[in-house]
Structures are given as structure tokens and as C-alpha cells.
Amino acid sequence: MLAAFDDAVADGVDLISFSIGDDLPAQYFEDAAAIGSFHAMKAGVLTSAAAGNSGLESGRVCNVAPWILSVAASSTDRRLVDKLVLGNGKTIVVSEINIFPELKDVPFVFPINGSCEAESLAVAGRSYKGKILLCALPSNGSGPVTVGAAGAVIGTDQPDIAFSLPLPAVMVSQAQFTRIMAYVNRTRNPVGTILASESAFDSEAPIVASFSSPGPNMITPSILKPDLSAPGIDILAAWSPLSPVSGRSVAYSIDSGTSMACPHATGAAAYVKSFHPDWSPAMIMSALITTATPMNSSRNRGGGELTYGAGQLNPVRAPDPGLVYDAREGDYVRMLCAQGYNSTQLQLVTDSDDAAPCRGGRRGSAADLNYPTMAVHAAPGKNFSAHFPRTVTNVGVPGSVYVAKLVSSRPELVRVAVSPRRLVFSQLGQRLSFTVTVSGVLGGANEFVSAAVVWSDGDRHVRSPVIVHTVDV
Structure with a gap:
């Protein structure tokens, strides 16, 4: 891996897209990605990396070195949906890629031992041919196909992802599976219809993916990771014909993961660099982070910025951030x-x-460290105070004046102060410094408060997220 980084830099690349992650972060001196990307940074090359796909546990975000852009995965406003219509007329809507024709009024059957793995189904002594198997646990669909099932209903802990399976099937949440079983258990001849998939507009997007690895940053707690989010759910991309999808050889396929989000951020970084070829990796990172679109914490799972960073990648705003944090x-x-x-x-x-x-x-x-975001790990019930000295470089227009706006989701718990509150720039490239002080108290464990320092000259808004939390991993 280190040789690959060195070869890429020697080849004269402008950026490195690193869609490789791990289940847990590692100390930088034990992390090949951190070491390789440090060498790239010294050569002026930014590494954009996947934040990891271990989203169910806090502190799993990886690629957390501050010289790496760590990218979480989020949804887009295009959702791929399928529908399961029960015999009583009730409809279950799910995320799914179903390329098969409609499967109409097919009987449901539950496997004798509850498992839909091929080995279990083969010895169960029951015929599943022409029926819809009810699989409570996750399955790739190969078991139902092996025993000749017409379709399958499969439980999943990632209901926001559209999977492609080798037979007509829907992946349902545990709550949806419970509703389906309630219908099956009180009906003499329960049947279901699986429709073909279609695309739908998702007004709730962007929402961070269920699989996307969240913070806090376990290696450098004062650095917020992931840095930002980018589209990583149901992404259409080129595909190797040597890797079959549901038994078919294809040139394109739909996939999900922070490995799909990472290239979006890399492309945006390349876009910024095309405007500013002399910018350092830190300046490009800063531009992407401070111009990201804030995400709605109420629509996302707990943790706020710990799960999605500064927000959704916004390539349109990134080339003109106004101010940048350089390192x-x-x-x-x-x-x-x-x-x-x-x-x-x-x-x-x-x-x-x-x-x-x-x-x-x-x-x-x-x-x-002159980083565009700030994080505080506080002890429950104890007063805290943290100081973040920062310096910004004017890359907008000469003769500009920026005034700080302070935002806190719970100002009665977390106070944010900036000194000075006004920055007066006379020329491009000028650097001015300020200090952010964050203080307060959080009462319980696993709480978080989102805040931000937003510098604005009236046209540009340079947003630096601040997260205070008591998440203990």
C-alpha cells in the first residue's frame, strides 16, 4: 500500500482517491493509509478516503488523520423502491433493486428452522418451490434460489440500501417483517405480490447512511471526523464484467458504501484544484468542509456532526470559499x-x-491544529472549557470584512465565543487569527450539542462546525 502511494505521487497525480477502510481506526504510526497520505501531503497531493462501513457502533470512523479528507456516505433525492402488497391490501414500501417481472399472489412460507441458508433449507424436509420465503435474518438470496422459491422477503438492519438479489425479493426492516408475520399468522392462506422496482423522489435527503461509520474520532478527539458526507447510497457506477451481479455479467451496477461516497469528494476536490492549482491539500479540504451544506440532525440518527461531519458536499460553492484554514x-x-x-x-x-x-x-x-472544524469530548455533569486558536487566509476578494456569527443548538448548555468577532482583510493571501472558546456542561452520557462559527462578508459564508459530546466508546 505504501508503495502504491509513493508510485502515485511519483506519477504526478493531483489527488488520490482511497476507497479502503477498516472496522476501527489505528494510531497514525500503525496506519499505512495515514503514513502514505502524509507522504502524499508533503508532495502537495490530497488524499480523499472512505470513512468506513461500520455504522452501528460509535467511534468506528476510520482514515481519521487530519491530512486526510474522511468521507461519510449519505443518500440522494433519488430512491430506488419496491413494493410488497399483502393479500389484505396492505403495502410495504422498501428500498430494493428488483429487475424481475411482477410476482402476483404467491403464497408465503416460513422455513421450518427459521434459516434461509441453502444448507438449512435443503435438509428441512419441506418444499418451497413456487412460494415466497420469509427470511427473518439477512440473506443474499442464494438459498431461496437453490430450493426453487419464487421470491423472498428478507429482514435487514440496513433498510436504506437497495440490494440486487437473484430472485424477486424485498429487504425489509425488522418492524416491517413483524407486520408481515402478523398478517401471515392470522390468515389462513397468506399471499403476497412483489412489484418491479421504480425510482422515487426522496424529499428527506440527504440522510447519512445506516452503514456509514460514525465518530467520535478515537485517535485525535479534538478533530471532527468524518469531515463531510457525499452520495454513497444506490450509486450507479461502472462495473467489472468479471464480477457477476446476481449471476449476471454487467458493465454498470448500483452499489452503496463510503467507497462510493469517497470518489464524489475526490471529484469535487479535483474541481476545486482546477480553479486553484497552487492550493495546498489543507486549503482544498478547508474549502470543501466550510462550504458543505448543513444536514438536518432531526432526520438523522443520533450524533449530529459525529455521523455526517460538516454536512453534504457542495461542489458548486467550494471553489469560492472566501477564507481557508491552511496547514x-x-x-x-x-x-x-x-x-x-x-x-x-x-x-x-x-x-x-x-x-x-x-x-x-x-x-x-x-x-x-489549524483545522476547519472543532470537537470537544466532555465528561457528563462536569463543566468544561476548550480553546481553539485558528488562522484563516483570505482567498475571496481584497478589502473584505468578515463578521462572526455564532450558532448553538443548545445555547443554555454550550456557549461559543470568538475573539475577535471581526476580521478586516486588505489584500488577498492575508492571514488573520482568532480564538474560539467553547464552554458549558452536558448533564448525561451520550449527549451531543451542535454549534458553529460562521464567518461572513455578506456574500460568502465560511462555516466551521463545532461538536460537543459525551459519547464514550
């Missing part, structure tokens, strides 16, 4: 020293023999 190799090295890295660990990341940066132990805090 270079030395800034990241100082952050690693502040985090407690010794000279040996530092050398593993930087490949430098210079041990001077970390001599004298910890200096400052990882929160001092």
Missing part, C-alpha cells in the same frame, strides 16, 4: 508531538530522521 507538514508534526508521539513514532509517519520537533515532550494541544 502544512510542520503543523501536523507539532500536532503529533502535542498528542504525545515520541521521535520513533514520529519518524514512522514522517520518514524524517529529525527528532527535534518532539524533544521536550508535549507542547500545546492537538486542538491547536
Whole structure:
């Protein structure tokens, strides 16, 4: 993997798209992606990476090094849906890719031992031919196909994803499966109809994917990860004919994952770089993060920015962010020293023999890194106060004045202050500094409060999310 990073940089690439993740984050000196992307960053190459697909547990977000753009997956306003019509006329609507003709009024049957795996169905001693199998547990559909079932209803813990299966089937949530079983159990001859899939407008989008790995950042808690979200559910993409989909060889297929979201962000980064070829990787990251469209926390699972970062990627706004937060190799090295890295660990990341940066132990805090977002891990019931020194570079217009607007979802619990509140720029490239102070108290465990510092000159709005939480992993 490290050789691949080095070869890509040697080939003169502008960006690296890294759709590889892990179940858990690792310390940077043990993480090949963090090391390889650090070398790329030194050469002026930004790495955009998948945030991971372990979405059911907090703290699973991976690729969390601050020189990597970590991308969560979210939905688009195009949803692929299918419908199961029960014999009593009730309709179950699900996300599904069903390319088969309508399957009408077919009897339901529940496997004797509850499993839809091929081995279990083969020894159960019952005929399932021409029937719709009711599978309570997740299945890829191969078992029902093997025993000649006409269709299947399959339970899933990822009901927001449209799967492609080798027979007419619907993937339903556990609540929907319970409704279906209630109908089956009180009906003498229960039947169902599985319709063909169709596309529908989803007014709730974007919503972070159920599988997308959430924060908090377990390696550097003061750095918010994931950074932002991008489309990663039901994405149409080129496909290798050597990898069959539902037994068919295809040139295109629909897939879901943060590995599908990551290339969207990489493309947006390339778009920004086409306008600003001399910008550093950190400046490009900053432009994407501060121009992201805020997402609605009430529509998403708990955790707010811990699940979707700064919000939904907005390529249209990103080339003209107004202000950017820049960081270079030395800034990241100082952050690693502040985090407690010794000279040996530092050398593993930087490949430098210079041990001077970390001599004298910890200096400052990882929160001092000039990053466009801020995170605070607070202890339940205890007062906290955190300080984030930041510097922004004017890339908008000369002679501009930016005024800070402070936003908090729970101002009675979390207070955000900025000093100074007004930044006056006389020229492009000018750098001005300020300090963000976040203080307050959260009463219970696993709580979060979303806030933001928004710098505006009237035309541009530079939004830096702040998340305070008591999530303990």
C-alpha cells in the first residue's frame, strides 16, 4: 500500500482517491493509509478516503488523520423502491433493486428452522418451490434460489440500501417483517405480490447512511471526523464484467458504501484544484468542509456532526470559499508531538530522521491544529472549557470584512465565543487569527450539542462546525 502511494505521487497525480477502510481506526504510526497520505501531503497531493462501513457502533470512523479528507456516505433525492402488497391490501414500501417481472399472489412460507441458508433449507424436509420465503435474518438470496422459491422477503438492519438479489425479493426492516408475520399468522392462506422496482423522489435527503461509520474520532478527539458526507447510497457506477451481479455479467451496477461516497469528494476536490492549482491539500479540504451544506440532525440518527461531519458536499460553492484554514507538514508534526508521539513514532509517519520537533515532550494541544472544524469530548455533569486558536487566509476578494456569527443548538448548555468577532482583510493571501472558546456542561452520557462559527462578508459564508459530546466508546 505504501508503495502504491509513493508510485502515485511519483506519477504526478493531483489527488488520490482511497476507497479502503477498516472496522476501527489505528494510531497514525500503525496506519499505512495515514503514513502514505502524509507522504502524499508533503508532495502537495490530497488524499480523499472512505470513512468506513461500520455504522452501528460509535467511534468506528476510520482514515481519521487530519491530512486526510474522511468521507461519510449519505443518500440522494433519488430512491430506488419496491413494493410488497399483502393479500389484505396492505403495502410495504422498501428500498430494493428488483429487475424481475411482477410476482402476483404467491403464497408465503416460513422455513421450518427459521434459516434461509441453502444448507438449512435443503435438509428441512419441506418444499418451497413456487412460494415466497420469509427470511427473518439477512440473506443474499442464494438459498431461496437453490430450493426453487419464487421470491423472498428478507429482514435487514440496513433498510436504506437497495440490494440486487437473484430472485424477486424485498429487504425489509425488522418492524416491517413483524407486520408481515402478523398478517401471515392470522390468515389462513397468506399471499403476497412483489412489484418491479421504480425510482422515487426522496424529499428527506440527504440522510447519512445506516452503514456509514460514525465518530467520535478515537485517535485525535479534538478533530471532527468524518469531515463531510457525499452520495454513497444506490450509486450507479461502472462495473467489472468479471464480477457477476446476481449471476449476471454487467458493465454498470448500483452499489452503496463510503467507497462510493469517497470518489464524489475526490471529484469535487479535483474541481476545486482546477480553479486553484497552487492550493495546498489543507486549503482544498478547508474549502470543501466550510462550504458543505448543513444536514438536518432531526432526520438523522443520533450524533449530529459525529455521523455526517460538516454536512453534504457542495461542489458548486467550494471553489469560492472566501477564507481557508491552511496547514502544512510542520503543523501536523507539532500536532503529533502535542498528542504525545515520541521521535520513533514520529519518524514512522514522517520518514524524517529529525527528532527535534518532539524533544521536550508535549507542547500545546492537538486542538491547536489549524483545522476547519472543532470537537470537544466532555465528561457528563462536569463543566468544561476548550480553546481553539485558528488562522484563516483570505482567498475571496481584497478589502473584505468578515463578521462572526455564532450558532448553538443548545445555547443554555454550550456557549461559543470568538475573539475577535471581526476580521478586516486588505489584500488577498492575508492571514488573520482568532480564538474560539467553547464552554458549558452536558448533564448525561451520550449527549451531543451542535454549534458553529460562521464567518461572513455578506456574500460568502465560511462555516466551521463545532461538536460537543459525551459519547464514550
